[in-house]
Amino acid sequence: MNLENTQVQMRKGVLEFCILSIIARGEVYASDMLEELTNAKIMVVxxxxxxxxxxxxxxxxxxxxxxxxxxxxxxxxYTLTDKGNQFLQGLRSTWNELVTSTNTIVNHV
Amino acid sequence: MNLENTQVQMRKGVLEFCILSIIARGEVYASDMLEELTNAKIMVVxxxxxxxxxxxxxxxxxxxxxxxxxxxxxxxxYTLTDKGNQFLQGLRSTWNELVTSTNTIVNHV
DNA sequence: AAAAAATACTTGGTATTACAAGGTACTTTA
DNA sequence: TAAAGTACCTTGTAATACCAAGTATTTTTT
Structure with a gap:
């Protein structure tokens, strides 16, 4: 168990969210996504x-x-389908809830 | 691929962070942790x-x-060891970076 | 006192998935 | 034509969350 491994674990699931968000903004192909993810320090291969x-x-x-x-x-x-758009909205809620929940735990006094 | 599954994925890795944070605040046993995680809407079994x-x-x-x-x-x-304490500090950075990176992507205009 | 319920911890088995490493195919450049 | 660059794909492995069932102890019910 090392820190790098945990960083990988933390990113799981969030990746899907990021990729759908990128596609939602306009047509992109894989290298575009890789570049944007790398710029945001989310390393993906x-x-x-x-x-x-x-x-x-x-x-x-x-x-x-x-x-x-x-x-x-x-x-x-790639483009987002209607279904993908609905899914993305669900992910936005999920992400915000996760951040809130986690901060509740880790900042608990 | 469904939303529930993605919620599970998102939580992976964050769990470790939450559990170490809870233990860092004082001696607890498993049911204490389960209760606190459930209260914060982080479902774990x-x-x-x-x-x-x-x-x-x-x-x-x-x-x-x-x-x-x-x-x-x-x-x-359970209690945190010195090593666990150092590890937890690393996780705090990792978590903050992940939140920042993700928001950079998904809030990109 | 025996049976049932509650509490606490443990353990295979399965499914998911990020990554490494290597591959295929096409285009441009030297 | 050969080499380099670009783009997409695939196989195998490791990690791990969850399901389902099990073990052990104590308390409550009958």
């Missing part, structure tokens, strides 16, 4: 992101379309 | 808590002593 995107699509939360790139292979651009 | 406490003890973060109860079987009262 391809091996995590791609399977997660596949899961989200199978769950009907996101959709994608192939778009030719002017410099490189085609990309999958 | 025995099957989650006991293995987690065992992991924390094996990692040298917590220690316990048996104490006779005036009404029921003896209880394991």
């Amino acid at each position: 391809e091996g995590t992101l791609y399977p997660l995107l596949t899961r989200l699509r199978k769950a009907g939360l996101v959709d994608y379309k192939w778009v030719e790139s002017i410099s490189g292979p085609p990309r999958k651009y | 025995e099957g989650t808590l006991y293995p987690l406490l065992t992991r924390l003890r094996k990692a040298g973060l917590v220690d316990y002593k048996w104490v006779e109860s005036i009404s029921g079987p003896p209880r394991k009262y």
